[in-house]
Amino acid sequence: MYTAEPIYKDDIIESCPVILIPETEKDRIHKSTLHDYYFVWPAGGIAIALGYGSLYNHNKDPNAEIIFDLDEHEIVIQAIKDIEPGDEVLIDYTGGVRDHELWF
Structure with a gap:
C-alpha cells in the first residue's frame, strides 16, 4: 500500500471492519489462501x-x-510517523515483539 498524499503522525489511515472467525476454524484458514491475510x-x-x-x-x-x-470490531491503521507521498505504508506484524519469528 503506497500513499499518494502526505500522511502525518497520528493520522488514521484506514478503519477496517473485520470478519471474526472462531479459533476452532484456524486450521481451516491455515490451509487456505487466507493464511497470509x-x-x-x-x-x-x-x-x-x-x-x-x-x-x-x-x-x-x-x-x-x-x-x-474490540467494541467496533475494527482494525484501525494509524500513522506513527510522517509518511511522504509515494512511500509504502508499513506495519509490524509482530506487534513490536522483536524476537518473534515470522513465517516468511
Whole structure:
C-alpha cells in the first residue's frame, strides 16, 4: 500500500471492519489462501480485515501501527510517523515483539 498524499503522525489511515472467525476454524484458514491475510484477534479467534486492512506489508521499522477496536470490531491503521507521498505504508506484524519469528 503506497500513499499518494502526505500522511502525518497520528493520522488514521484506514478503519477496517473485520470478519471474526472462531479459533476452532484456524486450521481451516491455515490451509487456505487466507493464511497470509488474517490477524490474531485479542479477544480470541482470528480476524480478516476488509478494505485494504489485510494488505499492508510488514517492516521491523514500521511507519504505521495496528489498533484493535474490540467494541467496533475494527482494525484501525494509524500513522506513527510522517509518511511522504509515494512511500509504502508499513506495519509490524509482530506487534513490536522483536524476537518473534515470522513465517516468511
